[in-house]
Amino acid sequence: MASGKRGEAESCLWLDDATGRCKHYEYRPTLCREFELGGDVCLSVRDMYQIT
Numbered sequence: 001m002a003s004g005k006r007g008e009a010e011s012c013l014w015l016d017d018a019t020g021r022c023k024h025y026e027y028r029p030t031l032c033r034e035f036e037l038g039g040d041v042c043l044s045v046r047d048m049y050q051i052t
Contacts, residue, residue: 012051 016023022032035042 012022014023014028015021022028035045
């Protein structure tokens with residue numbers, strides 16, 4: 001999955017723009033733990049906030 005910004009929306013504070021991965025995966029918030037990476041819900045939320 002690509003990282004960074006699309007339009008005016010900002011990427012996650014913990015997202016490493018170079019790798020597209022969470023900088024602090026083991027310390028990620030509960031909300032992030034509830035979404036399957038790349039799953040339907042994850043992708044729809046990323047699309048809603050224009051996060052690539």
